[in-house]
Amino acid sequence: MTPTPPAQRDHTVSNSWSFSSELLEGYGMRSRARCVIARPRCAEEIAAVFALARAEGRTVGLRGAGCSYGDAALNGDQIVLDTSQMNRVLAWDAVRGEIIVEPGVTIAQLWQRTLSDGWWPAVVPGTMAVTVGGAAAANIHGKNNWRDGCFGDYIVAFDLMLPSGETITCSREHHRDLFHAAIGGFGLLGCFTALTLRLRHIHSGLVHVRQTAHESLAALLDTVECSAEEATMSDASAGEQTTHLVGWLDTAARGQRLGRGLVKLMRELAPGEDPHPQQTLDPSFQPPSSHIAGILPVEWVPALARPLATPWGTRLANRAQWWRGHLPGSGRPHYERYVTANFMLNFIPNFKRIYLPGGLIQHQTFAPALVAPHIFHETLERSQRAGIEPALAVLKKHRSSSFLLNYLPDGYSLALDYAAHPSREGAVEALLRDLNTFVAESGGTFFLAKDSTLTPKQFAQSMPAEALRQFQAIKARCDPGEQLQSDIYRRVIRPALLLALAR
Numbered sequence: 001m002t003p004t005p006p007a008q009r010d011h012t013v014s015n016s017w018s019f020s021s022e023l024l025e026g027y028g029m030r031s032r033a034r035c036v037i038a039r040p041r042c043a044e045e046i047a048a049v050f051a052l053a054r055a056e057g058r059t060v061g062l063r064g065a066g067c068s069y070g071d072a073a074l075n076g077d078q079i080v081l082d083t084s085q086m087n088r089v090l091a092w093d094a095v096r097g098e099i100i101v102e103p104g105v106t107i108a109q110l111w112q113r114t115l116s117d118g119w120w121p122a123v124v125p126g127t128m129a130v131t132v133g134g135a136a137a138a139n140i141h142g143k144n145n146w147r148d149g150c151f152g153d154y155i156v157a158f159d160l161m162l163p164s165g166e167t168i169t170c171s172r173e174h175h176r177d178l179f180h181a182a183i184g185g186f187g188l189l190g191c192f193t194a195l196t197l198r199l200r201h202i203h204s205g206l207v208h209v210r211q212t213a214h215e216s217l218a219a220l221l222d223t224v225e226c227s228a229e230e231a232t233m234s235d236a237s238a239g240e241q242t243t244h245l246v247g248w249l250d251t252a253a254r255g256q257r258l259g260r261g262l263v264k265l266m267r268e269l270a271p272g273e274d275p276h277p278q279q280t281l282d283p284s285f286q287p288p289s290s291h292i293a294g295i296l297p298v299e300w301v302p303a304l305a306r307p308l309a310t311p312w313g314t315r316l317a318n319r320a321q322w323w324r325g326h327l328p329g330s331g332r333p334h335y336e337r338y339v340t341a342n343f344m345l346n347f348i349p350n351f352k353r354i355y356l357p358g359g360l361i362q363h364q365t366f367a368p369a370l371v372a373p374h375i376f377h378e379t380l381e382r383s384q385r386a387g388i389e390p391a392l393a394v395l396k397k398h399r400s401s402s403f404l405l406n407y408l409p410d411g412y413s414l415a416l417d418y419a420a421h422p423s424r425e426g427a428v429e430a431l432l433r434d435l436n437t438f439v440a441e442s443g444g445t446f447f448l449a450k451d452s453t454l455t456p457k458q459f460a461q462s463m464p465a466e467a468l469r470q471f472q473a474i475k476a477r478c479d480p481g482e483q484l485q486s487d488i489y490r491r492v493i494r495p496a497l498l499l500a501l502a503r
């Protein structure tokens with residue numbers, strides 16, 4: 001299937017979009033920039049924005065749903081091309097499980113369209129608000145990354161519009177180098193205008209979930225590793241295969257107990273295991289109740305949970321979660337809906353506002369398996385020594401990818417959410433500078449979609465110099481006028497590319 005069926009290309013440029021000046025922010029509510037924003041509704045309007053920007057000597061930054069935590073989707077004082085209005089499903093083949101979408105289609109729209117046919121997006125992040133264009137540009141990963149790979153692995157082809165207005169259709173067969181550079185290229189080579197995705201066939205709208213508790217980081221990592229090994233053994237039956245793995249760490253635990261936590265193991269149901277697949281695969285079955293425990297309206301949660309972002313609240317919440325994992329029955333296997341198992345936070349409106357004032361910094365470190373225990377141990381310990389315990393710590397298992405700006409190791413990641421209250425903002429920033437240096441020197445990598453604190457040197461150190469040089473060469477070819485830019489490009493990526501060229 002080619003990305004854009006000819007019939008769908010037949011747009012005329014409408015005058016229904018216009019530019020406006022808006023203050024945009026990253027998901028963490030800390031990176032902000034006033035930008036001139038355009039919301040085109042078709043590829044021709046994107047071309048018109050590029051032409052206008054060129055004529056006026058302005059740069060263009062691309063934006064999907066703005067779910068990147070820092071400045072990846074900001075372009076201060078310049079144009080931001082927001083693709084969220086380009087949100088049509090262009091073609092859906094329910095037999096092959098292939099879909100062609102515009103870039104502004106969200107993960108939520110995707111599953112709502114395909115679930116009743118028995119298909120689910122092969123890779124999903126922790127929120128379903130992200131767009132397919134943003135997911136491709138960041139080459140996102142899910143809890144099944146160790147087993148199924150990353151978002152880019154399920155992209156069959158895409159149309160990429162260069163700043164010149166030329167559209168190139170890329171796949172593993174055609175324009176291979178651009179295919180592997182634009183996925184994970186953070187919108188710096190061109191704008192995706194249509195993408196063909198391969199989905200994952202499922203037999204139920206439920207997943208089987210079980211949870212285990214572990215007294216130390218080493219024990220927790222050991223369980224994740226063994227579960228993954230068991231799941232990939234050739235003689236494991238479909239009903240035994242864990243497909244998704246995620247660890248929660250108690251950030252308040254110290255000493256011998258440092259890194260203790262819970263592991264959630266999920267597996268998709270085998271054919272015939274769900275007696276009512278038609279019911280559970282109905283999209284209307286998926287959203288959870290609007291009340292927690294049948295009583296508390298979800299809208300109340302952010303206000304009630306606000307103390308969790310304070311130092312003592314963080315400690316208390318982590319302790320409570322650890323002990324909750326020990327309540328009788330808490331480890332009992334059960335079934336959960338796909339949507340609640342993957343996107344629970346989407347059902348608590350404005351949850352991130354518990355981090356106001358000050359906002360939230362997420363620090364996600366990726367580390368090869370050999371060095372991960374040392375890096376994560378040290379990261380948690382340094383946070384505790386600085387008196388800044390993360391509110392939330394999430395561990396995932398990964399496998400490397402074939403994309404040019406690859407951040408995924410054969411190993412693990414630890415994502416830490418730090419509340420950056422104005423009273424300790426400086427201390428949090430100093431801690432993160434220290435952690436970045438430590439991680440870069442220890443062989444770890446970083447994910448630009450989450451970043452707001454990296455320096456060019458740290459980023460350059462974490463990536464193969466040859467990959468950065470190749471990316472620079474492709475950018476010079478696709479965007480010779482350096483029209484595609486963003487705040488993170490100017491802050492980190494461009495100077496890192498120059499460092500790599502100088503090496």
Ligand SMILES: Cc1cc2nc3c(=O)[nH]c(=O)nc-3n(C[C@H](O)[C@H](O)[C@H](O)COP(=O)(O)OP(=O)(O)OC[C@H]3O[C@@H](n4cnc5c(N)ncnc54)[C@H](O)[C@@H]3O)c2cc1C
Pocket residue numbers: 027061062063064065066067068069072073083103124125126127129130131132133134135137138139140141142143186187188190191192193345449450486
């Ligand atoms: C609560 C939460 C949980 C998350 N969990 C995960 C997770 O589990 N795994 C994970 O990998 N990530 C996760 N993320 C990060 C998120 O998946 C990425 O930041 C993703 O890129 C956001 O998509 P978006 O549509 O919001 O894009 P934006 O944030 O708006 O943009 C991201 C990048 O994509 C570029 N871009 C956007 N549209 C296009 C286009 N049409 N063509 C070319 N480039 C484009 C932008 O320039 C920018 O560089 C999470 C984020 C949140 C808020």
